[in-house]
Amino acid sequence: xxxxxxxxxxxxxxxxxxxxxxxxxxxxxxxxxxxxxxxxxxxxxxxxxxxxxxxxxxxxxxxxxxxxxxxxxxxxxxxxxxxxxxxxxxxxxxxxxxxxxxxxxxxxxxxxxxxxxxxxxxxxxxxxxxxxxxxxxxxxxxxxxxxxxxxxxxxxxxxxxxxxxxxxxxxxxxxxxxxxxxxxxxxxxxxxxxxxxxxxxxxxxxxxxxxxxxxxxxxxxxxxxxxxxxxxxxxxxxxxxxxxxxxxxxxxxxxxxxxxxxxxxxxxxxxxxxxxxxxxxxxxxxxxxxxxxxxxxxxxxxxxxxxxxxxxxxxxxxxxxxxxxxxxxxxxxxxxxxxxxxxxxxxxxxxxxxxxxxxxxxxxxxxxxxxxxxxxxxxxxxxxxxx
Amino acid sequence: xxxxxxxxxxxxxxxxxxxxxxxxxxxxxxxxxxxxxxxxxxxxxxxxxxxxxxxxxxxxxxxxxxxxxxxxxxxxxxxxxxxxxxxxxxxxxxxxxxxxxxxxxxxxxxxxxxxxxxxxxxxxxxxxxxxxxxxxxxxxxxxxxxxxxxxxxxxxxxxxxxxxxxxxxxxxxxxxxxxxxxxxxxxxxxxxxxxxxxxxxxxxxxxxxxxxxxxxxxxxxxxxxxxxxxxxxxxxxxxxxxxxxxxxxxxxxxxxxxxxxxxxxxxxxxxxxxxxxxxxxxxxxxxxxxxxxxxxxxxxxxxxxxxxxxxxxxxxxxxxxxxxxxxxxxxxxxxxxxxxxxxxxxxxxxxxxxxxxxxxxxxxxxxxxxxxxxxxxxxxxxxxxxxxxxxxxxxxxxxxxxxxxxxxxxxxxxxxxxxxxxxxxxxxxxxxxxxxxxxxxxxxxxx
Numbered sequence: 159x160x161x162x163x164x165x166x167x168x169x170x171x172x173x174x175x176x177x178x179x180x181x182x183x184x185x186x187x188x189x190x191x192x193x194x195x196x197x198x199x200x201x202x203x204x205x206x207x208x209x210x211x212x213x214x215x216x217x218x219x220x221x222x223x224x225x226x227x228x229x230x231x232x233x234x235x236x237x238x239x240x241x242x243x244x245x246x247x248x249x250x251x252x253x254x255x256x257x258x259x260x261x262x263x264x265x266x267x268x269x270x271x272x273x274x275x276x277x278x279x280x281x282x283x284x285x286x287x288x289x290x291x292x293x294x295x296x297x298x299x300x301x302x303x304x305x306x307x308x309x310x311x312x313x314x315x316x317x318x319x320x321x322x323x324x325x326x327x328x329x330x331x332x333x334x335x336x337x338x339x340x341x342x343x344x345x346x347x348x349x350x351x352x353x354x355x356x357x358x359x360x361x362x363x364x365x366x367x368x369x370x371x372x373x374x375x376x377x378x379x380x381x382x383x384x385x386x387x388x389x390x391x392x393x394x395x396x397x398x399x400x401x402x403x404x405x406x407x408x409x410x411x412x413x414x415x416x417x418x419x420x421x422x423x424x425x426x427x428x429x430x431x432x433x434x435x436x437x438x439x440x441x442x443x444x445x446x447x448x449x450x451x452x453x454x455x456x457x458x459x460x461x462x463x464x465x466x467x468x469x470x471x472x473x474x475x476x477x478x479x480x481x482x483x484x485x486x487x488x489x490x491x492x493x494x495x496x497x498x499x500x501x502x503x504x505x506x507x508x509x510x511x512x513x514x515x516x517x518x519x520x521x522x523x524x525x526x527x528x529x530x531x532x533x534x535x536x537x538x539x540x541x542x543x544x545x
Numbered sequence: 546x547x548x549x550x551x552x553x554x555x556x557x558x559x560x561x562x563x564x565x566x567x568x569x570x571x572x573x574x575x576x577x578x579x580x581x582x583x584x585x586x587x588x589x590x591x592x593x594x595x596x597x598x599x600x601x602x603x604x605x606x607x608x609x610x611x612x613x614x615x616x617x618x619x620x621x622x623x624x625x626x627x628x629x630x631x632x633x634x635x636x637x638x639x640x641x642x643x644x645x646x647x648x649x650x651x652x653x654x655x656x657x658x659x660x661x662x663x664x665x666x667x668x669x670x671x672x673x674x675x676x677x678x679x680x681x682x683x684x685x686x687x688x689x690x691x692x693x694x695x696x697x698x699x700x701x702x703x704x705x706x707x708x709x710x711x712x713x714x715x716x717x718x719x720x721x722x723x724x725x726x727x728x729x730x731x732x733x734x735x736x737x738x739x740x741x742x743x744x745x746x747x748x749x750x751x752x753x754x755x756x757x758x759x760x761x762x763x764x765x766x767x768x769x770x771x772x773x774x775x776x777x778x779x780x781x782x783x784x785x786x787x788x789x790x791x792x793x794x795x796x797x798x799x800x801x802x803x804x805x806x807x808x809x810x811x812x813x814x815x816x817x818x819x820x821x822x823x824x825x826x827x828x829x830x831x832x833x834x835x836x837x838x839x840x841x842x843x844x845x846x847x848x849x850x851x852x853x854x855x856x857x858x859x860x861x862x863x864x865x866x867x868x869x870x871x872x873x874x875x876x877x878x879x880x881x882x883x884x885x886x887x888x889x890x891x892x893x894x895x896x897x898x899x900x901x902x903x904x905x906x907x908x909x910x911x912x913x914x915x916x917x918x919x920x921x922x923x924x925x926x927x928x929x930x931x932x933x934x935x936x937x938x939x940x941x942x943x944x945x946x947x948x949x950x951x952x953x954x955x956x957x958x959x960x961x962x963x964x965x966x967x968x969x970x971x972x973x974x975x976x977x978x979x980x981x982x983x984x985x986x987x988x989x990x991x992x
Binding site for chain 1: 620626628692693696697698699700702703704706707708710711714715717718720832833836839843959962963965966968969970971972973976977980
């Protein structure tokens, strides 16, 4: 904390500024109010639903929270990298798979899963730095598409490398089998798949918050994500920040992969299968914003899991007789994604660009109907969040 | 092209040299086909069987070429990055299958539903089916483009990828329409042959129809790209805001290009349905298809229609060859393991020595005769790239040798995955070192 207040503040301010970061500013207060309103609405909706339909809704909500905590860990990693490096890392899911397989390899060979996860955390951090040095630093300043193509290449290499070395069979972590802990009859939670995942998810969210808000590195990362040129001009070592972003991103990917593997089975495509869910969380929350990613992850994970009873209801022949209704739950996040892309491309928690209109799509339609050819597309560059 | 044909100045005439990259690409395709034929001969197939196999290669490569043309119109000309090629392809294939097959009711054996049946059974003519497929895929492209096109390239990529994966979920689960995991079988061939040579004749007709369609759309796209419309597309790609400032409604142009590209992908799907005779939501419509098409367009040179066709034949050729050689690679490796190891040691030593000689003695090289050639080689950076390439090959060779030694048969089993890894490596190397492709887009100079 002492070097935190360092060179930028003058000496009289130093005593006061020590806790300045913790003092609620107007913006923080507003955000807190928004967050508590959001939480209240969430609790009210879930409570109301479970009051009407019974305890089963709470069970699905619990499952949704577990999925959300995995998605949030992954989405924070993805969005941090997006904010600083400015491209969508399509290899992110495969990096998660890699993390899961590294800890699987270690835990099969006698190490405990916890140590396996810790080792893969650090291995993936090194992998991230290598990726930046070997590949992505060469693609800087060439727009968003070349890094996407390269990241797809990286993903193909990781995924198929795993397939050819470890085979395509499903693996399970050697976790001691245990029953669900029953809270209320009809509402249970698994000690490893449920409680541990939730705890690790919350820990990672808190550590990301502390890293971003209360350290110099986090401040530099936020500044770089906000405006690269300005950050450079201020004297921030953006190269270091980039490496830090890769380290954070890839190590979060490894932990998210381990959590995902705990929840289901470990397969070579487990990461690629959830990459769109994570993208949905990132975009819904506003790309490049870690707090938005938390919100988006919560929304996406909860809606995916809680849509299951609804889809099962649709399966009934007297409704529409949908076949395999619950298979469509993976489509729900995409629908949310498309709706957000239409109405709020900058995300529900992202900062609205200066020139964006109230509702993008409606504006477009009215303009098209009115025959007025708009320069609305000119604001698109800013509308897409941040950079 | 403009700079060479406007001619008259000797320097420019001298600048017209043999298009080495095109020659190499065509030779590579020829080598691939010959190697496939050789593998067939080794396996003891009949001449007709080998020809059928080559015909299969050609017909699938034509399908990929149509896909690549569509993606080239979207990305190469207009700069719209589509990550959902597999989705449009799927729409085209299923539309074609639903339109032209005969009715196929659900099959229930012993009370257990074996096949859920599918929508359609309209038995429409092939041409109508193909047009419907293009319309459906183009319409889907318009629908996805309306919200997504005004966003930045990476949002478009994510949105289209999401679209493609929703479609795959639908194809798998919407059983009453798509036939579920089994898909739709019994899609009629263009001409029904009854002779014993039916597979061969079918392959010939499909290659004929496919190449006619490919040629037609190549000419059409070439014409469109050279027209004022194509010029606006390229202007959008280079600088959208400047184009807008010139009074063009860029959104409409982008929408048109995206829809046309989607329609072409739908046509490719229709060709696919007819070629294979069945569609199922399997690996044919997996995201790997999208990534393969990217490689084809990047290899061929985005913005160059002829180039992307060459790229499609080349990259699909490698995939096809890997299947043909699947059985022979392990045998050859097992037989030649000591030789390969010796060869690797020799190659590695030569690479090290050559690199060392160049680095140490480059400044003492004579300026005439062979020295000049060597110096030129060094100036072009071939030494560095050659050394890196030799070492990469060397490492890869050792990996193969070790794999073969400790896990015999692993290479033959994993050749599909190795192929996809190779595509990944190719994507990275090309996008870093040669983003304009092997056959690059012609430079256009406005006078």
